[in-house]
Amino acid sequence: MSETLPQIFFGALLANNFVLAMFLGLCPFLGVSGRLDTALPMGAATTFVMLVASLCAFGLNWLVTTFHLEFLRLIAYIVVIASAVQLVEMVLKKHSPALFRALGIYLPLITTNCAVLGVALFQTAREYDFIQALTFATAGGAGFSLALLLMAGLRERLQLANVPNVVQGTALVLMLAGLLSLIFMGFAGLGAGE
Amino acid sequence: MSAPPRLDAPLPQPASSTAMLRTLGLVAGLCGILIVSAYQGTQEAVTANRKIALERAVFQIIPGAQRVDEYFATRGGLVPAQGNVPDGAVKFYAAYDTAGKLRGIAAEGAARGYADTVRVLYAYDPVRRVINGMGVIYMRETPGIGDKIATDSAFLRNFQALDASLGADPQTLANTIRVVKQGSKQHPWEIDAISGATITSKAVGRGINDSAGRLLPLLVPHLASLKEAR
Amino acid sequence: MSSPLTELRTAPHVKRNLGVERIMSHVVLALLPIAAFAVWQYGLSALALIITVIASCLLTERLCNRLGGVASTLSDGSATITGLLLALTLPPAFPLWMGAVAGFMAIALGKALFGGLGFNVLNPALVGRAFVQAAFPAAITSWVPAYAPERFSAFVPTTWTLPFMTPPDISAWAKAAVDGFTGATPLARWKFENVLTSPIDFLSGAVTASAGETSAILILLCGLYLAARRFLDWRIPVAVLASAALTAWIFQLMDPVRYPDPLFALLSGGLVIGAMFMATDMVTSPVTPLGVWLYGVFIGVLTMMIRYFGGLTEGVMYAILFGNALAPLIDRLTPPRVFGHPRLWSRS
């Protein structure tokens, strides 16, 4: 069975949102969602890194399957993705200092984010072709950004609320994430009614 | 998710590149040994596990079967399965009884359900040319609604003799296997949906139809070669 | 000498006499006819459910007050509205214990967690509804026929399900109670069977649906009353309904066979009650004039998208909740132009 591109895109963006349905990238989601100002660049940076990871994984997967080295797949993924991000960071620093300032501080944080490795592993497991993999990575990053933005908006608003003391902190963020996740369940089966 | 690099740490004496290479090489070698030995050590158990899991699933839908052989149905005929699925080939399982007689064919179908992909294994009876068994391999459908495809007896009755004969053109099924509203099944190639779980029911039907539509044209002409176990 | 009785306050010294309590009591008042109609359609079970859910909401509110060590906030009436609205969105024969769970979750998870009235970010009634939808997906899609002959003398078997137990299967009971009962809502019948319910059935309430979904005209009238008294923002229902109708109309133009007409889109499901009473929840909707329109249009379009492309038959609830979650962002992106500031939209 092959999925159409819109199915892949909206699936990863909404119905199977990376953060709210697949629990990928929770650490930055819980950590960086306090303010809208940081949420947006974080989302953009993660999306970018996910694309890089997806590209790397596609190439590597071809390599390890061709040479029957499946047992090296994980090591190859993690090492190459981490290096690629480092490389991108250096290139950015040199050629686009403005963009580096906007995204740079987030890049090292993202390198070993599970959403990034998740993209690589899932596209491999689902045997996506090149275009499908890129669509999947883009939608995954967009879904991550969407969840981050929604959460940041809500958290900024709750800064002004009289949230009970026992709920303050991570407990509140988790409950909010649960509620958002509940909302995203409304997208379950997206495209399945066809 | 790692801790951010500590910027305030004093810069130590830079290590020589030989030291760096030596260490990396050592570690890589160590890791290589670890991985390879783990791979070698577990390979047998993993293969056995897979076999058991597969047999359990096949035996459930093909009563009386005692052994399972894996095949690829290709344009050129049926070949024992090995490695990756070649282009255009369809994987299927031939189930035999203790006497080594062919009891049935099993194959996998998959389609997008409500929450995620629904993967089912169905049994094909080469004699009667019907699908006579269905089991769910993987699903994440809503408990209490969608997951009834695995338990609902009325729904499972659809798969006692679901028509899957090839048409005049042996490249396609004579009739598309399709899911209809509960209680309105009229033809042997129709499946009565579970009320309230239409989407999941349709996924099962679509998965079987797609898979059978690809498999049977390749399989049926060569059935004779499967009569006996390998 | 200053008179000891003199009060010293700062300006303004006069206030409009329209407090939160009065607004809330009018909303309750406007919901009562809808609830009464639901009871008329579905009988004792619906009545028991409404009472249970409201009681659960009030008890939870009081409990949370007690835990938080604050004075009772029952008198502001918001918990009553939450309970009433929530009950109206549930299937009429929903087991009472599940109704109580829904009420508890609505208040505890939807409101008290954030500090009570005014601080909740999502509509509490819909949080309760979404929770039970996810928790008890089978029970919440078990419908009973309207105008069953015995509705005032007997309860539906599921109503008194023992707490934490699975409700019995009532399809046989329902078929016996009313001839030709299919057990599917108009939206499900359209989506899976391609059968359109006639507008006449919608108006008479002879359709299968949640307790408060079946009387579009009545809901419109009650909402109009509130809008006329300015207890709800008329722009939201107008934006939601208009954008939903427009979306339906465009889709129908593209494929008249597959997509129903705008009237069906408006009358079916909970679109009207959602647009009138839930999307307009003041606390969780945007406050800026432009934001309110954006929010309404977003909800209307998203509802139709979920209906047409989603796995669910109805999307109003999730669309409104999504709109609620977006509201802080909408507010932030659409600040009103301050008098004497440049007219061009600019991020200030």
Added chain:
Amino acid sequence: MSLPGPKPRSNLEELLEGIWKQNPVFIMMLGMCPTLAVSVSAVNALSMGLATGFVLSGSTLLVSLIRNIVPREVRIATYILIIATFVTVVDYLIQAISLAIYEALGAFIQLIVVNCIILGRAEAHAARNPPLRALLNALGMSMGFTIGLLALGAVREILGAGKLFGISLFGPDFQPWVVMMLPPGGFFVLGAWLLFFNWFNRRKTPVASDKPAQGHAHV
């Protein structure tokens, strides 16, 4: 991250550290992704905890053993290599032991590699301590992680399926709360545990911070 304190900890303290005081799930909020993703049942939670524990113990032991010969510059690269190796090993081990568990845990076995507990422990503890202490600390952390996972998995399985470790608790008529098995349930149950701990800690130490915390709004 705990830097070596002024007073060296005893071995027992080292072991207990991760179970309660620095519990990775409830206190340090590390490794959230697998915590929430696989805790739909107690068995899954236990398996995940053991797998993570294996990787954690193995990699910290190895890191600690070679800590003196690894130059700073290739430190992280080395650690990642080691961790990825152990994850690959555990991946095969689980496949060999039970395919059912392997499929239930899915990609999250391989994602152990990016679990921040492990890299964090390797970097902050194992690289600075002798093998025994590193191992003890890792074992403690693993136990803490497993306990956290079990606390989540048990609640989700009991409410979501009426079972514990697959054993039915309330009979066939029990109505499962499906939401607990779904993603929102994971968030809610962990949030509820944290609420409970907040409440418990506040009850234990009636601090004078009853005033709502002054949040800084950035609007």
Added chain:
Amino acid sequence: MGLFPFCMPYFPFLNKTFPRGIHPADNKSTATIPIRRLPFATQLTLPLNQHIGKQALPMVQPGQEVVRGQPIARADGFMSVPLHAPADGVVEAIEPRPTAQGTWMDSIVLRVFDASTQEYGWGEPQDMDGLTPEGIVRAVWDAGLVGLGGAAFPSHVKITPPKEGRVHTLVVNGCECEPYLTCDHRLMLELTDDLITGIGYALRALGAERAVIGVEDNKQDAVEAIRRKLPENGLIDVQAVRTKYPQGAEKMLIHSLLGLDVPTGKRASELGVVVNNVGTLAMMGRLLPQGHGLTERVVTVTGPGIARPGDYWVPLGTPMRHVLDWAGAPGVSAREIILGGPMMGQAVASLDVPVTKGVSGILVFDDRHIPSGQDRRVRPCIKCGECLRVCPMGLNPSMLGMLAAKAEYDAMGSTFHLGDCFECGSCTYVCPSNIPLVQQFRVAKAILRERAA
């Protein structure tokens, strides 16, 4: 206005106005009662600073006898105005006395002779037509005139042409949008000629081309009265504007009448517009030809706690208690006494403070009618958005209020434009949760000013 001015009374919704604003019950029952005169109190207290600016310098000594209209204090610099004796009497003391603001201020205490009459014993008629613009400014200054709408800004400063450019339009503020107050309304009806005369002086002093009188359309009789008296040359126009609070705010009225928005941080004069109150201009027209100083003003004394409500000519310095006794207020049961209108006025604690130049009304609420008697329990903001719908400045009071509750003053000032709030109180008036929004904003502004300093 428009083509059919006679039709306008029937189509008030067509009248010019500004966006948003509120419609409080106007309670202007005293509008039909002619202005009455209040007798002298036995003692008058005249604070030396009844205006915005520098305190005036006393020109008399204790024990000195003065006659009505005699200057008793002179201006100390341009931002200061002189003070005139409101009655014949003897200076008893010059010492700090309590004022309505709650502070003590240097005041001239005058014991009024029993025989004091309403006649002026000071001041020569002057030939106004012969005066240069500077001469008019001087004459206004000498008369001690300040803005009588409540702000008490020195009038001569207002009618001095600004340095930054020409003034083309004089806007005359006859809105009196505060509920209860009718003193300007009565002045427009009774002193129509003086008003037109005063406007003429101001136009000449400013060198402006035209004057527009804006009157709320609930005072149609005043519009008619003024229209009948308008000069033939067409320099002065009167327009009815919609009855809405705060129509009388400077920026709002300029928007309503001229369609101009005063940019934030700028003054109206930078747009070539000057706004003056009808009361001020009427007094200008009344006092200047006689060469008299400002010794009395019209004060609306009303409210549910007053037996004989009405507008009164009150000599400056008259103690509040005297006014209330005369107007029939059983002082003991009064629960809230407000100087000015109910929206922006100030509650007073003591009845022993004097009426000063800036007092336009005295409102007395008794036990039964006290507006605060309603449920004023403060509840959390429910984001109904009503305050956004009424804020004449287009601010977001709801968000400002939430920020204030969390002491986020910087965000209030920078992101949410707190500085544009002129404290009209509309948001507090409509808030269903009884949040004291404008009160919080005053505190926030004070704190921000302190931080900036």
